[in-house]
Amino acid sequence: MAFASAVPLSHQEQSIIRSLLSVMVMIVGSSKVLSRTLSELEYYSTHDPLTGIHNRRYFNDMLEYEIPRSERHNHEFSVLLLDLDDFKDINDSYGHPVGDSVLIKIAATICTRLRKGDIPVRMGGDEFAIILPETSLQGAKDVAESIRSSLHGMSFETPDGKSFHVSTSVGVIGYPRDAQSVSDLMSGVDIALYRAKQLGKNEVCVFDADANTPQALQDSRSFVEELRQSLAEDRFQPHFQPIVDCKTGEIFAYESVARLSRADGTTMTAGLFIETIEKYGLSRELDRIMVRKVIEANKANIDRSGRPQRLFINLSAQEIQGRGILGFAEQLCEQLGVPPSSIVFEILERDAIGDMSHMGKFLANLRKQGFAFALDDFGSGYNSFHYLRELHFEYVKIDGAFVRNIVDSKIDLALVSNLSRLCRDLGILTIGEYVESAEILEVLQDIGIDYAQGFHLGIPQSSLP
Numbered sequence: 001m002a003f004a005s006a007v008p009l010s011h012q013e014q015s016i017i018r019s020l021l022s023v024m025v026m027i028v029g030s031s032k033v034l035s036r037t038l039s040e041l042e043y044y045s046t047h048d049p050l051t052g053i054h055n056r057r058y059f060n061d062m063l064e065y066e067i068p069r070s071e072r073h074n075h076e077f078s079v080l081l082l083d084l085d086d087f088k089d090i091n092d093s094y095g096h097p098v099g100d101s102v103l104i105k106i107a108a109t110i111c112t113r114l115r116k117g118d119i120p121v122r123m124g125g126d127e128f129a130i131i132l133p134e135t136s137l138q139g140a141k142d143v144a145e146s147i148r149s150s151l152h153g154m155s156f157e158t159p160d161g162k163s164f165h166v167s168t169s170v171g172v173i174g175y176p177r178d179a180q181s182v183s184d185l186m187s188g189v190d191i192a193l194y195r196a197k198q199l200g201k202n203e204v205c206v207f208d209a210d211a212n213t214p215q216a217l218q219d220s221r222s223f224v225e226e227l228r229q230s231l232a233e234d235r236f237q238p239h240f241q242p243i244v245d246c247k248t249g250e251i252f253a254y255e256s257v258a259r260l261s262r263a264d265g266t267t268m269t270a271g272l273f274i275e276t277i278e279k280y281g282l283s284r285e286l287d288r289i290m291v292r293k294v295i296e297a298n299k300a301n302i303d304r305s306g307r308p309q310r311l312f313i314n315l316s317a318q319e320i321q322g323r324g325i326l327g328f329a330e331q332l333c334e335q336l337g338v339p340p341s342s343i344v345f346e347i348l349e350r351d352a353i354g355d356m357s358h359m360g361k362f363l364a365n366l367r368k369q370g371f372a373f374a375l376d377d378f379g380s381g382y383n384s385f386h387y388l389r390e391l392h393f394e395y396v397k398i399d400g401a402f403v404r405n406i407v408d409s410k411i412d413l414a415l416v417s418n419l420s421r422l423c424r425d426l427g428i429l430t431i432g433e434y435v436e437s438a439e440i441l442e443v444l445q446d447i448g449i450d451y452a453q454g455f456h457l458g459i460p461q462s463s464l465p
Contacts, residue, residue, distance in 0.1 A: 048122040050100060051107035059121040059129055063182050066131060070175060078140030080130040081171040081189040082110075082147070085201040087126035088281075090166070094158045102156050102166060109154065113147050129189075137174035137206060144170040144204045152202060167202035169193055178207050187222070194279060224280050226262075227273060231285045235261045238293050239460035243312070243431060243453045246445045253310035253344070255453060256294045257460050258286060283316030290314070291329050295343065299336040301464050308342035309464055312374060315345050326362075330369050340370030344395060348376045363392065374431070396423050398449070400434030407439045417447045424448060 003017050046058040054062075063079070070077050084106070091099040103126065110120050110128060119131040132140050151168045158164070171193030179185040188207040196205035230236060240254040260268040277283055294313050301309045315325065333340050345366065366373055374395035398419055402412045416432070423430045432444045435454030444452050 048107075051104050051122050053107050053111065054119060054121040056121065056123050059119070059123065059131070060182070062119050062131055063185065066133060067175065067180075067182065070133075075134045076136055076174060076176065078132045078135045078137055078172060078174045079185055079189050080132065080140060080144050080147075081123075081193045082128040082130070082144075083169050083193055083197070084126040085167045085169055085197075087166070090164070094164075098156075098158055105154070105156070106151060106166070106168075109150055110147055113143065113150060137172065137177060140172050140174065141204060141206055144172050148202065148204055169196040169201050170204045171196055171207065172204065173207040183222070197279070223273075224276060227260075227277060227280075227282060230260055230262070231282060231289070234289065235263075236286060236289050237261060237462065238290055238297065239462055240297075240311070240464050241453055241460040242458040243451050244457045246432075246441070246449055246452055252451050253312060254464065255312040255346070256290060256297075256314070258290055258314075259460070259462075278316065287314075287316050287325060288328060291325065292332060295329065295332045295336060295338050297464055298338045298342060302338065308339055310342050310344065312344045312346050314376070315347050326365055326369060326371075329371065341372070344372040344374050346374045346376045346397070393428055395429050395431055397431040397433055400432075400454075403432045403440060403444070403454075404434045404436065406443050407437075413443065413447075416444075416449070420448050 003021060009017070046054055046061075048055045066077055069075070084102075087099065087102075090102060103122070107120070107122060107128070110130070114120060114130065114132075117133055119133075121129050121131075123129050130143075132143060135143070148168050148170050151166060155163050155165060171189045171191070173179060173185055173189040173192055175185060179188045192205045192207040196203040199205065237259050238256040239259050240256055242251045243253040243255060244250070245252045258270045258274070260273055262268055277286055291313055294311055298308050298311055301307075329343065330340065332338070333343070363373055372394040374397055375393045376397045396419075398416055402416050402419075405412045406416055420430050429450045430448075431451040431453065432440075432449045433453055435441050435444065435452045435456050437456055440454070441452055441456060
């Protein structure tokens with residue numbers, strides 16, 4: 001900015017004019033900065049800052065708009081929900097910068113498979129969604145398969161030159177065929193995505209209202225939010241089921257199982273919520289709650305009876321990978337005066353498979369602190385003997401699917417007998433699950449199973465006796 005005058009100015013006048021010019025420069029400059037900042041705020045209010053595509057807020061707004069628009073024009077549209085399979089492993093193995101670069105490339109690839117009017121969004125984390133206006137369910141399935149195939153064929157590189165691949169599971173739902181509201185659309189497409197994961201991942205699954213079950217409905221977003229809220233409000237409680245010595249009939253230990261005390265006063269068993277807990281990455285929070293409350297229950301038992309009770313606690317694959325649970329449990333035991341030798345951690349055989357490279361170290365650290373370890377559902381995998389050779393367990397819990405039919409099935413009887421003999425030769429104690437009758441218990445005793453648990457021997461109780 002400049003100022004000109006036909007007459008000479010005094011020093012005071014020059015000083016005043018310079019000050020005014022400086023203020024005007026600041027105002028104009030600030031206005032430009034403010035305008036630019038407001039434009040950026042407006043942009044990022046509807047866009048994902050990492051990938052540049054639209055975000056969840058924009059998705060919700062457009063879905064709310066698309067329903068009445070399609071209803072007015074008698075159009076159908078479809079929604080896709082995509083989730084990258086095991087993406088956490090990429091961040092854990094190669095670092096978040098590599099994970100971010102993968103998300104950027106995947107978002108760009110998704111966009112290349114869409115029409116101009118389609119709406120791709122990043123919902124958060126490794127989850128993407130797409131609104132396909134005026135698209136039939138079959139057309140949406142074709143788009144989903146095209147995207148899945150393209151992403152599966154992509155190769156990514158780490159900074160040190162190693163290559164890796166990423167697969168994607170996709171859920172598909174159509175309006176108005178499958179749902180007529182935003183909440184129903186999102187619940188349905190989420191169920192379809194979950195089904196794609198169950199089928200082995202790297203799959204496309206279309207929502208099927210006819211095949212829907214109450215359990216599938218519980219895997220909706222509203223149920224997930226209830227579980228999140230229940231974790232925050234500490235509503236999960238351990239119940240204790242006895243494990244009985246097959247030789248003496250005396251109680252040897254108790255397995256702690258999770259129960260949810262719902263806001264309406266009802267109690268929900270783990271079988272109705274555990275898959276949803278695992279699917280949405282809530283296992284670690286539940287594990288911490290259960291470990292804390294079980295060790296506290298053992299402390300109360302010591303104060304009451306003067307001795308600790310042996311208690312089994314289930315651990316998720318997330319905690320095994322995180323490994324922070326050891327320090328957490330050790331600190332609790334030390335604070336409360338509970339001997340670690342009274343705690344036995346359980347992990348499912350299917351979870352042990354995915355972490356074989358680190359499981360040996362985890363077990364070694366576990367035993368170093370005084371804790372014991374049990375392999376649950378033994379015999380359910382295709383390579384069960386390999387785990388016994390590579391890893392050592394204090395206890396093996398034989399898959400209840402074999403035990404339940406042991407009285408009537410010669411095959412199950414032979415399998416359990418041989419598993420019992422193998423474990424005995426290796427110095428591993430065996431526990432038979434799902435003992436639901438005196439006849440089953442008698443057979444287990446005859447073939448040398450060490451311990452048994454099931455409804456015939458006792459149902460889970462809210463406190464230790």
